[in-house]
Structure formats: C-alpha cells, structure tokens
Amino acid sequence: QVQVVESGGGVVQPGGSLRLSCAASGFTFSNYGIHWVRQAPGKGLEWVAVISDDGSFKHYADSVKGRFTISRDNSKNTVSLQMNSLRADDTAVYYCAKASGKNFDYWGQGTLVTVSS
Amino acid sequence: DIQMTQSPSSVSASVGDRVTITCRASQDISSWLAWYQQKPGKAPKLLIYATSSLQSGVPSRFSGSGSGTDFTLTISSLQPEDFATYYCQQAHSFPLTFGGGTKVEIK
Numbered sequence: 423q424v425q426v427v428e429s430g431g432g433v434v435q436p437g438g439s440l441r442l443s444c445a446a447s448g449f450t451f452s453n454y455g456i457h458w459v460r461q462a463p464g465k466g467l468e469w470v471a472v473i474s475d476d477g478s479f480k481h482y483a484d485s486v487k488g489r490f491t492i493s494r495d496n497s498k499n500t501v502s503l504q505m506n507s508l509r510a511d512d513t514a515v516y517y518c519a520k521a522s523g524k525n526f527d528y529w530g531q532g533t534l535v536t537v538s539s
Numbered sequence: 540d541i542q543m544t545q546s547p548s549s550v551s552a553s554v555g556d557r558v559t560i561t562c563r564a565s566q567d568i569s570s571w572l573a574w575y576q577q578k579p580g581k582a583p584k585l586l587i588y589a590t591s592s593l594q595s596g597v598p599s600r601f602s603g604s605g606s607g608t609d610f611t612l613t614i615s616s617l618q619p620e621d622f623a624t625y626y627c628q629q630a631h632s633f634p635l636t637f638g639g640g641t642k643v644e645i646k
Contacts (some may be wrong), residue, residue, distance in 0.1 A: 428583065457635075459583075467575075467626055469635040481633045484540075517582055524630035525573045529582035529595065 424448040424528045431526065431533030434508055441532060442503040444518030452476070458503050460514035461532075464478040468514075472521065473501060486512075503506035508537045510522045541565050541629050545638035551646040558614040562627035565595045567607050571631035574603055574612045576622045577640075587612065588630070617643070 430442040444456060454535060458470040471482045471492040480492055489503040515534050519526035542565035554557050562572065570590040575583040582642040587595045590610060600615045612620055622645055627638040 423613045446584075466640045467577075467628075467637040469637070471549075472633070472635075483634050521583070522588065524571070524635055525585060525590075525628070526575075526583070527585050529584070532582055 424520065426520055426528055426530040428516060429532040430473050431516065431535045433536045433538060435539050436509060436537055438537070439504070439506045440494040440508065440535060442505065442516055442518075442535070444500070444501040444503075444530065446518075446520065447500050449520065452496040454478075456492075456494065456501040457519045457521055457526055458501075459517045459519055459526065459529075460512075460535075461517070462511070462514045465514075468480050470516070473505065505535070508535075509538050513537050540634055541568060541631060541636050543627055543636050543638040544626075545627055545641050546639060548639065549642040549644060551644045552617050553555055553646045554617055554619055556617045556646075558617050558621075558643060560604075560612045560625055560627075560643075562610045562612070562638050564608045564610075564629055565629075568629045571604055571629055572603070572610045573595035573628045574601075574607065575626045575628065575632055576621075576623045577626065581626065586625075614643075 425447045455474045473492045489507045493501045494501045515532040517532045519528045520528040544563045572590045574587040577583040591603045624640045624642045
C-alpha cells in the first residue's frame with residue numbers, strides 16, 4: 423500500500439534552518455511528483471512546493487520562495503525540503519503528499535515545525 | 540493567484556441530513572476542483588477530484604458538481620464519521636490554493 427512518511431520537524435529559532443524528509447513506498451516513486459503542504463496551528467491548508475517526477479520542475483509558494491528548496495532522490499525514494507531563514511509564521515505541520523496531477527491523493531501524517539526563540 | 544472562498548465556514552447538522560458546501564473561485568478554473576476531508580489531528584483525505592470524480596474507496600453519499608467558478612460538495616445523508624472539516628482546492632494553476640475550510644459539526 424502507498425505510504426508517505428515525513429520526518430525532521432522540531433523547534434528552531436527564527437532565522438534558523440531545518441531540513442524535512444519525506445520517504446515514500448508502495449508505488450513507483452520516480453513516476454510521480456511530490457508536494458509539500460503546511461497547516462499552521464488551528465488554521466487551514468497552504469500549499470508550499472512541488473517537485474516533478476524527475477526533479478526537473480519545481481514550483482514554490484511566494485511565501486517561501488527564495489528560502490525553501492525542494493529536492494528528490496529517486497534512488498532512495500525520498501524528497502527533501504530545505505528550509506532556511508525560518509520565521510515565526512512558518513510554524514506549522516508540514517505534510518508531504520503524492521501528486522495526482524495537481525491534486526494530492528496520499529498524504530503523510532505530518533511533521534511539526536515550530537519557529538520560536 | 541486564484542482565491543478560493545468556501546461557505547459556510549461551519550455548519551451544524553444531524554445524522555441523516557443532507558449537507559451542501561459551496562466553493563467559489565476568483566477566476567474560471569474549468570473543472571479543476573478537488574475536495575478534501577480532514578479530521579482532527581489527521582492528514583487530509585482526497586474525496587473528489589475534477590469536480591465530480593469520486594476517489595477510490597470514498598462512499599457514494601459524497602458528490603460534487605459545478606464548473607467555472609462555482610462548485611458544490613454534497614453529502615446526501617450525513618453519517619457519524621463525516622463530522623470533519625472540508626476543504627476545496629483548485630488544481631488549475633500554480634500556486635495551488637485551498638478554500639478556508641468548512642467545519643461540519645454535530646447538531
């Protein structure tokens with residue numbers, strides 16, 4: 423069965439960095455794009471970034487452009503989200519999701535990122 | 540960016556009720572609209588894509604309709620497991636955007 427598992431969340435100071443990982447299984451990983459979606463505490467969903475199946479296409483939300491970088495390693499079935507210059511408003515649960523076109527058909531359980539001094 | 544507006548933000552309903560949630564896009568998105576269900580502390584779950592296509596395993600009491608800018612999610616007979624928050628999402632263009640959510644609560 424399809425599984426997507428995030429890791430790497432934690433507490434970081436404003437201006438700091440964190441790297442999230444997403445490990446996938448149960449499908450042909452190299453055939454699908456992967457998205458990151460976040461949800462601030464008590465708030466709605468916000469799309470963050472996407473990477474295409476072969477890594478050639480990447481797109482970011484304006485709120486993270488220039489600070490976050492998405493990458494993938496198809497040999498390890500993993501996607502990473504490097505987050506730099508973190509701000510308090512980046513505090514959220516970050517979900518990794520398998521792409522189905524521009525929809526998200528399988529989601530991980532999420533990993534919490536807290537930006538606080 | 541395409542703005543997605545859901546209404547109502549919350550609805551109180553009883554088991555067996557018919558519930559309708561609406562979603563409006565700020566521009567024409569054709570049929571590129573999906574719906575998700577999220578329960579507290581859990582990841583969202585895809586219910587409907589391309590406006591009216593039911594994701595595998597989703598009960599047939601869920602249905603979607605609309606086109607262009609106005610869309611609807613209908614739950615024909617609310618079940619206890621349907622109490623959750625529902626989000627619409629436009630899949631027309633980047634940046635992908637979600638509606639603010641509709642919380643379906645027990646009356």
